[in-house]
Amino acid sequence: xxxxxxxxxxxxxxxxxxxxxxxxxxxxxxxxxxxxxxxxxxxxxxxxxxxxxxxxxxxxxxxxxxxxxxxxxxxxxxxxxxxxxxxxxxxxxxxxxxxxxxxxxxxxxxxxxxxxxxxxxxxxxxxxxxxxxxxxxxxxxxxxxxxxxxxxxxxxxxxxxxxxxxxxxxxxxxxxxxxxxxxxxxxxxxxxxxxxxxxxxxxxxxxxxxxxxxxxxxxxxxxxxxxxxxxxxxxxxxxxxxxxxxxxxxxxxxxxxxxxxxxxxxxxxxxxxxxxxxxxxxxxxxxxxxxxxxxxxxxxxxxxxxxxxx
Numbered sequence: 001x002x003x004x005x006x007x008x009x010x011x012x013x014x015x016x017x018x019x020x021x022x023x024x025x026x027x028x029x030x031x032x033x034x035x036x037x038x039x040x041x042x043x044x045x046x047x048x049x050x051x052x053x054x055x056x057x058x059x060x061x062x063x064x065x066x067x068x069x070x071x072x073x074x075x076x077x078x079x080x081x082x083x084x085x086x087x088x089x090x091x092x093x094x095x096x097x098x099x100x101x102x103x104x105x106x107x108x109x110x111x112x113x114x115x116x117x118x119x120x121x122x123x124x125x126x127x128x129x130x131x132x133x134x135x136x137x138x139x140x141x142x143x144x145x146x147x148x149x150x151x152x153x154x155x156x157x158x159x160x161x162x163x164x165x166x167x168x169x170x171x172x173x174x175x176x177x178x179x180x181x182x183x184x185x186x187x188x189x190x191x192x193x194x195x196x197x198x199x200x201x202x203x204x205x206x207x208x209x210x211x212x213x214x215x216x217x218x219x220x221x222x223x224x225x226x227x228x229x230x231x232x233x234x235x236x237x238x239x240x241x242x243x244x245x246x247x248x249x250x251x252x253x254x255x256x257x258x259x260x261x262x263x264x265x266x267x268x269x270x271x272x273x274x275x276x277x278x279x280x281x282x283x284x285x286x287x288x289x290x291x292x293x294x295x296x297x298x299x300x301x302x303x304x305x306x307x308x309x310x
Contacts, residue, residue: 003037004038004049004156007048010040011040018103020064021103022101023100023130025130027096029095032053032094033053037049039051041061047061056096067102074100076097076099078097099130101130101135108130109138119158123218126156130153132152160222161219162174162185163186163214163242164186165210165225165235167187167205173295173296177297179202186206187204189205189207209234211240214241219245220245221246221247223247225249226251226299226303239262243271251279251281251284252279252283255282259282280306286298
């Protein structure tokens, strides 16, 4: 899975305009971008996303211009560049293969962007199959690929979300980090004095009781829920609601002693042991964190690790 959220957003903004799309279909060694990474190219030269982090993008732009002018889809393979020559390549020592297609019915069908967006709204993944011999992409369940074809499968997961319960100082740092990671964040707290736009600029705020808010927001396999309020009346109902859903990551602030007491309370409330084991408590990776910002960093790292593990 690759992070293509900005590319998908650009595709919606540029809908109906002449576009080409580049996709990393294979990697070898130390590749700068994973398989499935996209770069979307507009006919006017604008682009969004990347396939190498900057090493081969100029060549991809030239290839895309040819395709937008009528050339067939193309597959480009890039290896190690000669440092003494003006040669396109990867200085990291890896190799990548990139397919460039028109965004059209005979390439990457523009309707696929709508299908991906609809699946994301439902909280579902969608897999697109691309025939590497014809350059035509379609949903993998469409049944249009020849059984003998060489097919590249790209899975699009719903956008990652973070629901923070408790508008405390750690939450401020964690919300800011999540924004840099492209994770849509909602801070939930029924205490109006804590939950202000001044303390959480640019963040979605929800003043409902956490169990009600989390049930309404329907956390899924691309969602993390982290409780930080240190108030059992707020945190416990939130954890029960998060564990009742297929939430990817559930974390709870507190010491080992307070987490043991938390497990007893939630068990008495009917939460199964298997679900209690899903709670990362004390929350975050053990990096010896001191202070709110470092604790927020440890939580962000644990959350990202879990997203990748899933």
